Amino acid sequence: MKRRIxxxxxxxxxxxxxxxxxxTENGSAQVIGxxxxxxxxxxxxxxxxxxxxxxxxxxxxxxxxxxxNYKVESAYVGVTGRHVSSVNNKGVIAITRNDRLVRSDxxxxxxxxxxxxxxxxxxxxxxxxxxxxxxxxxxxxxxPVGMHGFRLDVETHVITxxxxxxxxxxxxxxxxxxxxxxxxxxPLASSEAVLTEDEKQVGVxxxxxxxxxxxxxxxxxxxxxxxxxxxxxxxxxxxxxxIGLGLxxxxxxxxxxxxxxxxxxxxxxxxxNPISEDGHGISYQDLCxxxxxxxxxxxxxxxxxxxxxxxxxxxxxxxxxTGGSSNIAGLETLGRDIxxxxxxxxxxxxxxxxxxxxxxxxxxxxVGLLLWGAKNQPKTRWGKLGFFNRVKGMLSKFFN
Numbered sequence: 001m002k003r004r005i006x007x008x009x010x011x012x013x014x015x016x017x018x019x020x021x022x023x024t025e026n027g028s029a030q031v032i033g034x035x036x037x038x039x040x041x042x043x044x045x046x047x048x049x050x051x052x053x054x055x056x057x058x059x060x061x062x063x064x065x066x067x068x069n070y071k072v073e074s075a076y077v078g079v080t081g082r083h084v085s086s087v088n089n090k091g092v093i094a095i096t097r098n099d100r101l102v103r104s105d106x107x108x109x110x111x112x113x114x115x116x117x118x119x120x121x122x123x124x125x126x127x128x129x130x131x132x133x134x135x136x137x138x139x140x141x142x143x144p145v146g147m148h149g150f151r152l153d154v155e156t157h158v159i160t161x162x163x164x165x166x167x168x169x170x171x172x173x174x175x176x177x178x179x180x181x182x183x184x185x186x187p188l189a190s191s192e193a194v195l196t197e198d199e200k201q202v203g204v205x206x207x208x209x210x211x212x213x214x215x216x217x218x219x220x221x222x223x224x225x226x227x228x229x230x231x232x233x234x235x236x237x238x239x240x241x242x243i244g245l246g247l248x249x250x251x252x253x254x255x256x257x258x259x260x261x262x263x264x265x266x267x268x269x270x271x272x273n274p275i276s277e278d279g280h281g282i283s284y285q286d287l288c289x290x291x292x293x294x295x296x297x298x299x300x301x302x303x304x305x306x307x308x309x310x311x312x313x314x315x316x317x318x319x320x321x322t323g324g325s326s327n328i329a330g331l332e333t334l335g336r337d338i339x340x341x342x343x344x345x346x347x348x349x350x351x352x353x354x355x356x357x358x359x360x361x362x363x364x365x366x367v368g369l370l371l372w373g374a375k376n377q378p379k380t381r382w383g384k385l386g387f388f389n390r391v392k393g394m395l396s397k398f399f400n
Contacts, residue, residue, distance in 0.1 A: 005032075007064070007075040008369030009057065009178075010186070011169065013042050013212030013235065014324070016060035017366040018075070019358065020068040021351070021374070029370045031353035033068025035060045044212035044231055045081035045186075047168040054172040061176065067354070074179040076373040078186040078365050079126065079169065080213050083162035086227045088131070089114050092153045102135065102144045106152055114156040124166045126185055127159040131223040142222070157224045159185055181378035187215035187227060189368030192375075194322050194346025194361075195219065204317035206346070207302050208364060209233050209325035214298055216305050218315065228305045230298070234325035237294050244290045245282045255280075255287060256328075262292040263330025291328065299338050311341055318342030324362035 004023040010016065017036050021029040037059035041052030061072050091114025095102060107130075115128040133141040135149035144152060166183065173180060190208045191200075200219040208215040211234045218226040237260075242252035259275050275284050299319075308314050318341035321331055326345045335343035348358055348367035358367055 005070060006181075006370055006373035007072045008078075008366055008373060009061070009075045009173065010078045010363075010366040010369060011042065011053070011057060011172075012039055012210055012365070013045055013233075015039050015211070015362075016056050017363060018057075018060040018064040018072070019366045019370055020064050020070055020072065021353065021370045023374045027374055029351050029353075029374045031351060031355050031358065031370070033064040033066075033070065034354065034357045035063025035065070035067065036357065037063065039211070042212070044235075045079075045210075045229070046083070046165055047172060050168060050172055054175050057172055058176050061178065072178055074181045074378065075173070076181050076369045077169065077173060077183055078189055078369055079161055079166065079183050080186040080210070080215050080229055081161070081165055082213070082229055082231050083165045084126070084159065084185060084227070084229050085161075086157060086159045087117070088155060089117050089158050090153060090155050091116075092151065094151055095149055100148050100150060102147050102149060102152055104145055107145065110152050110154045111156065114154050115158060117158060119160055122163050123160045124163045125158070126161050126183060127157070127188070129157045129159075129224050131155045131157055131225070132221070140221075157227070159227060181373065182376065184369055184372050185215075185227060186210075186365045187217040188224070189372050190215065190322055190346075190364040191217050191219065191368065192371040193348040193350070193364045193368035194320055197222070199317040199320065202317045203315040205302060205306070205315050205319045207319055207321050208323040209298065209321060210323045210365075211235055211325075214302070214323075216302055218306065220314070226305065226307065230301050230305075232294075232298055232301065233323070237291055237325060240290050240294050241287060245286060247280050247282070251280050255282065256291065259284060259287060260291050261288050261329035262295045262334045292334065295328065295331065295334060296338060299335055303339060311339065315341065318344070320344055320346040322346040322361040322364040324360075326361045
């Protein structure tokens with residue numbers, strides 16, 4: 001049997017992570033290569049310098065290829081940024097066959113009907129995700145195939161992105177000779193790696209606090225309910241520390257990672273002593289106060305994304321924080337104090353192989369992209385394959 005290899009590229013504001021996994025027969029992902037490089041030419045999830053961004057992505061891919069001893073030809077790529085927007089939309093079709101049985105073709109037709117919303121020329125359709133189906137008015141159907149009915153309804157979550165931003169990202173990756181299997185909204189990918197099915201069923205918020213953006217997904221009744229991208233994240237935390245304490249940015253970043261806490265009351269042992277890094281001395285209390293204020297703001301912005309103020313009934317499973325900035329000490333305690341909801345930090349799971357580098361909330365999107373690729377077949381709409389590649393694909397299918 002031909003082995004199936006999936007590559008994921010998480011193009012972040014602070015780092016690029018390329019991971020390569022072999023998909024086993026039972027559908028699990030076995031990581032065989034990881035390449036991490038600093039990110040240049042990106043700001044808040046957007047490409048601002050194509051040549052710098054392409055070079056950063058290339059460095060990351062090269063490291064992963066060397067680790068896996070495998071040449072990357074195509075990849076699943078994460079997308080984020082303020083330009084992403086979402087809307088819930090409905091579709092409806094009639095079942096016209098004599099036997100009135102719903103078939104998989106009908107699912108395609110009703111989803112096509114649901115995505116027939118007017119998408120402006122400057123927007124690209126990223127995802128049309130079915131939330132639930134209804135057959136002859138019977139709502140809450142998860143899979144209507146095989147059911148009898150005259151009418152099939154679907155409610156979908158439609159995600160679009162700015163065409164120019166998407167094209168710039170595509171251009172960076174394709175300039176390296178890598179095709180795009182699919183573009184995946186980053187919080188959707190992260191949810192694959194850190195959320196449980198139970199949490200998605202009862203209602204949960206995923207908040208991925210990255211370098212440039214905080215990506216939010218709300219799940220309810222096992223399906224996606226709402227998505228949003230906030231333009232505040234780890235970069236703002238470091239910038240606040242740098243400005244507030246008069247530090248160079250890289251020193252502020254190191255201080256944040258090494259000493260930062262948002263619940264310093266529990267760590268009073270260091271309170272009286274100044275801390276220093278690279279010749280710069282600051283008050284531990286001041287550092288923690290600055291970080292706490294910004295994390296409080298991000299947490300309240302996440303709550304504002306919920307359509308109703310009675311959070312307990314909408315998301316009883318609370319908030320799952322992930323992303324690099326969720327490593328900050330005291331986040332769970334502070335989150336519970338502010339929201340009165342269950343809070344946990346989500347670690348990537350359901351992955352095997354050389355995963356030590358990926359066992360960190362900072363790599364939730366990378367792992368999630370691999371799991372997304374394991375579950376879904378590649379799409380070719382994000383870039384036409386060259387004639388040679390198409391012929392090669394057809395021949396390989398024929399001989400396998």
